[in-house]
Ligand SMILES: O=P(O)(O)OC[C@H]1O[C@](O)(CO)[C@@H](O)[C@@H]1O
């Protein structure tokens with residue numbers, strides 16, 4: 001049996017990264033077209049900051065994509081809004097939908113927005129030292145509702161994969177997280193959202209249904 005070597009990494013909270021991790025990717029505002037309700041405000045943001053400005057960045061350690069292995073990393077997301085809507089990640093369901101995830105708040109004030117295949121919605125507030133459990137089958141997206149960078153450590157099974165289409169095909173997630181008018185947040189209905197068909201929901205649940 002050839003074993004992998006243990007790894008040790010440092011969560012650099014100030015930099016918002018996992019120091020020593022081998023892989024890094026950035027999502028720029030230019031990558032996030034179509035995500036936000038207010039398209040005019042989104043175009044203004046691109047004009048002001050440039051399409052190449054970083055919206056969020058992930059550093060992670062991906063030892064393999066084997067079932068039973070684990071991916072660990074750190075996400076850093078900038079604060080801000082597009083119109084009234086707080087900055088967010090694209091969001092996804094795991095390609096193997098029964099795979100869970102955990103997020104641990106390191107700094108900033110965020111939300112995990114979760115949606116089940118048949119359209120139930122949950123929000124979990126993330127602050128430093130909050131550990132959020134994302135159960136199998138839930139679509140998840142993080143939202144920065146604070147005024148500083150949101151930094152989170154995460155871990156998920158290495159064979160999970162990500163399916164981004166499930167959100168796009170439904171016209172977005174069912175709720176949008178917006179400023180409540182006093183600098184806090186509230187969840188409002190997304191008028192473009194369409195329920196998934198029973199057949200699609202069943203296919204997602206697979207043998208577990
Ligand atoms: O993959 P998305 O939806 O763009 O969001 C990024 C976040 O999700 C992850 O892909 C982990 O599932 C992390 O890299 C990060 O926290």
Ligand SMILES: [Fe+2]
Pocket residue numbers: 092094101140156
């Ligand atoms: Fe995930």
